[in-house]
Amino acid sequence: MPLPVSPPPGFESDPTTAGSSDWGAPPGFEEHSPPPGFDVQQSVGKTPPPGFEDVSPSSFAPPGFENPLAGSGSHDSGARKKGRKVESEDLPRDSSQISSARRSPSGLETKTPLSDERRRVQLNSRGFSSALAGLAKARQPDVPAPAADVTAEVDGRNGGEAPKSARRKKGQSLEPAGSSAKPKDPASSVSPQFSSLSSKAAVFSPSGSSQPPSPVTEHLALDTAITDLSGQLEICDVGGGEVPRDNPALPNSGDCRASSNGYADGRDLQDATAASPLPAGAVYAAPYEPASIKAAQREGPHGAPHTGAPGAPRSPHGAQEPPTEPHGAPGAPTEPPREPPQEPLVPRRSPDPEHHTFITGGGERIWLTGAPPAEALTAALADPTSKPPAKHPMAPPGKSLTEPPTETVEAPSAESTEAGEAAAPARPSLPEPTRWRNDPGTPSYANKLVDSPRTPLTPLMPGEEPDSASVALRKPSVYEFDDLTEMLDDDHCLRPPRVAVARDFRCRERARLPNGQNATVNSVEGLELHTNILSKAEQERLVDFVKDLERRGHANELRGRTFTAPRKWMKGKGRVTMQFGCVYNYATDSQGRAPGILTEEDTEPLPPLLQSVIRRLIRWKVLPADKEPDSAIINLYSEDDCIPPHIDHHDFTRPFCTISLLSEQAILFGARIGIVNPGEFDAPFKLSLPTGSVLILKGNAADVAKHCVPAVTADRISITLRRMQDPFRKRMGLDSPRTANQPGRLPARKVSVYEQ
Numbered sequence: 001m002p003l004p005v006s007p008p009p010g011f012e013s014d015p016t017t018a019g020s021s022d023w024g025a026p027p028g029f030e031e032h033s034p035p036p037g038f039d040v041q042q043s044v045g046k047t048p049p050p051g052f053e054d055v056s057p058s059s060f061a062p063p064g065f066e067n068p069l070a071g072s073g074s075h076d077s078g079a080r081k082k083g084r085k086v087e088s089e090d091l092p093r094d095s096s097q098i099s100s101a102r103r104s105p106s107g108l109e110t111k112t113p114l115s116d117e118r119r120r121v122q123l124n125s126r127g128f129s130s131a132l133a134g135l136a137k138a139r140q141p142d143v144p145a146p147a148a149d150v151t152a153e154v155d156g157r158n159g160g161e162a163p164k165s166a167r168r169k170k171g172q173s174l175e176p177a178g179s180s181a182k183p184k185d186p187a188s189s190v191s192p193q194f195s196s197l198s199s200k201a202a203v204f205s206p207s208g209s210s211q212p213p214s215p216v217t218e219h220l221a222l223d224t225a226i227t228d229l230s231g232q233l234e235i236c237d238v239g240g241g242e243v244p245r246d247n248p249a250l251p252n253s254g255d256c257r258a259s260s261n262g263y264a265d266g267r268d269l270q271d272a273t274a275a276s277p278l279p280a281g282a283v284y285a286a287p288y289e290p291a292s293i294k295a296a297q298r299e300g301p302h303g304a305p306h307t308g309a310p311g312a313p314r315s316p317h318g319a320q321e322p323p324t325e326p327h328g329a330p331g332a333p334t335e336p337p338r339e340p341p342q343e344p345l346v347p348r349r350s351p352d353p354e355h356h357t358f359i360t361g362g363g364e365r366i367w368l369t370g371a372p373p374a375e376a377l378t379a380a381l382a383d384p385t386s387k388p389p390a391k392h393p394m395a396p397p398g399k400s401l402t403e404p405p406t407e408t409v410e411a412p413s414a415e416s417t418e419a420g421e422a423a424a425p426a427r428p429s430l431p432e433p434t435r436w437r438n439d440p441g442t443p444s445y446a447n448k449l450v451d452s453p454r455t456p457l458t459p460l461m462p463g464e465e466p467d468s469a470s471v472a473l474r475k476p477s478v479y480e481f482d483d484l485t486e487m488l489d490d491d492h493c494l495r496p497p498r499v500a501v502a503r504d505f506r507c508r509e510r511a512r513l514p515n516g517q518n519a520t521v522n523s524v525e526g527l528e529l530h531t532n533i534l535s536k537a538e539q540e541r542l543v544d545f546v547k548d549l550e551r552r553g554h555a556n557e558l559r560g561r562t563f564t565a566p567r568k569w570m571k572g573k574g575r576v577t578m579q580f581g582c583v584y585n586y587a588t589d590s591q592g593r594a595p596g597i598l599t600e601e602d603t604e605p606l607p608p609l610l611q612s613v614i615r616r617l618i619r620w621k622v623l624p625a626d627k628e629p630d631s632a633i634i635n636l637y638s639e640d641d642c643i644p645p646h647i648d649h650h651d652f653t654r655p656f657c658t659i660s661l662l663s664e665q666a667i668l669f670g671a672r673i674g675i676v677n678p679g680e681f682d683a684p685f686k687l688s689l690p691t692g693s694v695l696i697l698k699g700n701a702a703d704v705a706k707h708c709v710p711a712v713t714a715d716r717i718s719i720t721l722r723r724m725q726d727p728f729r730k731r732m733g734l735d736s737p738r739t740a741n742q743p744g745r746l747p748a749r750k751v752s753v754y755e756q
């Protein structure tokens with residue numbers, strides 16, 4: 001039962017704070033409700049109970065995450081003044097204690113090298129295999145050479161050697177370290193074989209595929225797939241069953257929880273497996289395909305849909321229409337086999353200058369970042385001596401899934417990339433959409449929406465008129481932030497090397513657990529910091545977007561309870577907040593409504609731009625797909641603003657996350673956090689949140705420890721993304737929970753400013 005919370009000292013009498021709080025606490029007290037059985041206590045001036053152990057927070061940040069504020073902040077010094085000791089046994093002694101996943105100098109997460117059997121991988125398909133091998137090397141520069149064999153099979157022959165293209169470039173091996181070692185017995189009973197890799201997909205089969213799937217084979221196959229290819233392929237299916245999402249038996253299940261593209265339509269899986277189901281235990285993975293590329297592919301290079309006969313007239317609905325069933329639904333006309341187009345590799349400049357995209361003919365798409373793998377890929381694809389790869393064994397008769405590009409392509413230099421950009425296929429021209437609700441007649445954005453079928457839209461009902469007031473508001477921002485939507489949605493499938501993850505933070509303290517028991521625990525277990533999720537360019541545009549929203553909020557243009565801006569009557573008092581998707585009470589209000597989500601209150605829905613951010617988080621495995629957030633609170637802190645200690649309300653699921661923008665500030669955690677002064681807190685654990693980072697809260701970090709942001713030293717924006725518990729989603733008319741292979745789309749709700 002949530003307890004009412006009292007305001008912190010100095011905040012009791014603010015009559016002006018937004019929302020319906022009856023004591024006017026600054027925003028942030030809205031989530032003080034503890035988990036069942038958890039009681040909220042302020043620990044100011046209290047002696048820690050026996051057994052209470054406190055530790056210096058910043059000491060536990062892993063290398064690269066050292067808290068720049070360590071030792072300098074009032075909180076640390078406060079802790080020291082109080083004589084709290086650092087427990088040396090809690091300090092990580094070496095990097096392996098920091099995280100099971102080690103980080104390379106490039107910031108990439110790398111995993112313990114696999115055993116020989118598990119590393120035996122045969123790569124098929126010219127360009128993709130080369131790219132993968134190149135990437136495997138580039139992505140694991142500091143991994144001790146595994147006794148592994150990554151052998152490239154070109155044209156169906158397992159020569160145990162890299163493709164010629166891979167050896168072509170002087171001084172640049174495409175083989176991962178250790179690849180010269182002889183393979184171990186390929187028929188090892190549990191050894192997964194990377195039995196085929198088409199331009200569309202990879203299939204990892206356990207040897208002896210007649211065996212029923214077992215957790216072991218699934219584990220090995222997934223682990224191999226993920227370890228060698230993580231980020232490049234989305235694990236879509238496991239023969240004989242669904243992808244074991246959240247399977248605790250999988251040590252790396254955190255990496256494969258998002259079982260498919262998060263929002264892709266699952267057609268790759270259908271294409272490859274409809275006629276020929278996956279052998280039991282085999283794992284099917286497909287490269288990530290942004291919807292816009294899919295749409296372009298469906299349209300074909302010359303505007304003809306791929307799904308129809310060559311030259312067939314375009315569907316009257318263009319790419320808006322879902323692609324037809326590959327093998328014909330009952331009663332549907334049988335389609336001729338889909339032949340991929342024969343077109344050359346087209347380097348395309350991504351909207352984000354840090355990313356480069358290469359789109360090849362035959363529907364093959366390889367998304368890369370960084371120079372070494374891109375070079376390797378280009379060299380591989382430019383190699384005219386390479387032969388076409390073997391036909392995908394899963395392909396039904398007469399249907400090829402592995403057509404290679406037939407034309408030789410130039411290795412893109414800086415110049416050729418520019419040229420390629422000019423030659424890149426234009427976004428397919430699409431038919432004029434029907435009139436959408438609130439659509440002011442903006443064909444280009446409307447086309448984009450049509451191009452991305454996941455964006456929710458509600459057609460106008462006959463006789464319905466658009467809401468002209470909102471029409472007037474909507475047009476500019478739609479155009480202004482289109483570029484950011486593209487950056488976010490049309491990124492590559494890889495987490496770029498700039499992204500790093502820190503886990504295994506430690507803060508041992510005596511705490512009251514959600515089950516009501518007291519115990520000494522790591523109160524920040526479950527905390528994760530993913531840095532550089534947003535590039536500088538993306539951060540800047542996102543800040544512009546938030547500021548635009550803030551301007552609209554001040555101008556009273558945002559609906560219902562979206563916007564709250566407390567009048568500043570004292571230093572550090574409150575902060576501006578904007579709530580999307582739902583509104584919640586942070587305290588029992590004057591109408592007697594308890595803290596938590598207020599389903600009857602009106603607010604703006606989640607802006608599509610934030611949905612794009614969410615899709616990236618899911619694509620990059622920062623958040624699990626089945627915890628896709630459906631609501632957001634944006635906090636705008638001015639200098640000296642803070643958020644007091646709280647636990648996010650349990651009307652929201654775990655994990656949830658917070659994105660940091662504009663300035664790097666500290667967040668504090670602790671089962672007990674003392675309030676020293678307004679904006680000054682005393683907590684046992686401190687972490688600095690770099691801009692562009694995403695902090696994940698789950699486990700004890702979400703439910704045992706409270707968190708707070710002390711008075712910030714400069715303007716800061718945070719975006720907290722959370723998912724409502726199912727009963728609230730239902731009440732709000734949102735989808736029921738999704739299944740592993742049916743990644744959901746954020747449902748259409750009331751149309752709002754940022755949906756047009």
Ligand SMILES: O=C(O)CCC(=O)C(=O)O
Nearest residue numbers: 633635648658709718720
């Ligand atoms: O601003 C932050 O980083 C934290 C925000 C927060 O705790 C919340 O929105 O619940």
Ligand SMILES: [Fe+2]
Nearest residue numbers: 031647648707
């Ligand atoms: Fe919070």
